[in-house]
Amino acid sequence: MKIDFANLQHQYQLYKNEIDTAINAVLSKSNYIMGEECDLLERELEAFTEAKHAIVCSSGTDALLLAMMALDIQPGDEIITTPFTFIATAETVALMKATPVFVDSQEDTYNIDPNKIEAAMTPKTKAIMPVSLYGQPPDLDEIKAIADKHNLKVIIDGAQSFGATYQGKTDSALGDISCTSFFPAKPLGCYGDGGAVFTHDDALAAKMRMLRIHGQEQRYLHKYIGMGGRLDTLQAAVLRAKLPHYRKEIEMRQQVAQSYSSKLANTPEIVLPKIKPDRTSVWAQYTLRSPQRTLLQEKLQKAGIPTAIHYPKPLHLQECFEYLGNKAGDFPIAEKAANEVISLAMNAFLTENELDFIVECVRA
Known part of the structure; x- marks a missing residue:
């Protein structure tokens, strides 16, 4: 049996008429950068997330950069984040000439441990950037309480968690600025690169709208040093076609995860993922x-079952x-996770037969 890790082709075939119609509509207008589909997508994302402002952009990485630029992060500023994440989280901090300061993970969720944040703070600390790893939001109440106490900003890296909830609210509607990615393999993905930033702050929203178009207030009038962070209209059209199906897909992904966990319960030498009771995951990874x-x-590969390691180092x-001067042993939980995690195929369309086959091979 051949298993597809993300099964994007199956998803495309399901929504083919809607996606093709949306793409052809853009082609017929030939408005390929920040066309009307981008404006319509922003309104739909605001309705979906209940964030006051959604600003689409060119990638999840650029979303993080836009957030820090809007918050006026300066060279030498420190931003607290996790070492157990994709490199874009800390890479963007370094690109701003700021300093990423790492805090170890929780052993059960692999998200940043809020109990260790204050010990890592210095007078240079300007923001906390938690990651909603694998699709599950971190302990945002605790993180926001620390940020409020020390007058810090919270930038949520929700690249893997669009649609996940924390105490009934999407993590896009929490934090000073929340960021996400629409990379094709994400739970909601386009057919190239794409991302978005979310905020309730009118001034930050206005600034980020300018920053993504080279700091432009009006055409050829530049208020800020910005970036080329615009979203392609074709990608917006694809996302608009897929978004109406997304809530159902989240439910299906959750059912797949529940099936995995039920069938793999009590398997020796296996630690299953844990979702805390006050939040939901969109299961970017299982x-x-x-x-x-x-x-x-190795055994799964021989059986034709794809796996991935998020993240091996x-x-x-x-x-x-x-240059940061960290060494092995500084963040032992993150290091243990990096040495032991393995992601199984996860998509909304895995069948029971496929799940049973994967589980049988894992248990064996």
Whole structure:
């Protein structure tokens, strides 16, 4: 049996008429950058998330940059984040000439541990950037309480969690600025690159709208040093075609995850993912932990079952961050997770037969 990790082709075939019609409508108008589809998508994203402002942009990475530019992060400022995430989280901090300051993970969710944040703070700390890892929001009440106490901003890296909820609200509607990615393999993905930033703050929203178009207030009148962060109209059209199906897909992804967890319960040498009771996950990944990861991955590969490791080397041990002076052992939970995590196929369209086959091979 051949298993498709993300099954994007199956999804396309399901929505083919809607997606093709949306793309052809853009082609017929030939308005390829920030066309009317982008404006319509922003209104629909605001309705979906209940964030006051949604600003679409060119990628999840650029969304993080826009957030920091809007908050006027300066060289030498420090931003607290996690070492167990995709590099874009800390890479964008470094691109701003600010300093990423890492805080270890929680062992059960792999999200940043809020109990360790204050110990990492200095007078240079300007913001906290938690990640909603694998699709589950972090402990936002605790993080926001620390930020309020020390007059810090909270930038939520929700690249993996669009549509996930924390205490009944989407994580796009929480934080000073929340960011997401529409990379094709994300739970809601376009057919190229794309992203968005969300905020309730009118001034920040206005600034980010200018920053994504080279700081432009009016055509050829530039209020800020900005960037080329515009979204392609074709990508907006694809997202608009897929968005009406997304709530149902989230439910389907949650059902797949529940099925995995039920069938894999009590499997020796396997730690199942944990979702805290006051939040939901969109299951960007279904990630196990096992001290026998290498053997497990090899056995699954031989059976034709795709896997992935998100992420095999924490950021504080990456060569590009050697200048920060961190070393092995500094963040032991993140390092343990990096050595043991393995992600199984996760998409809304996995069948029971496919799930049973994957589970049988894992348990074996």
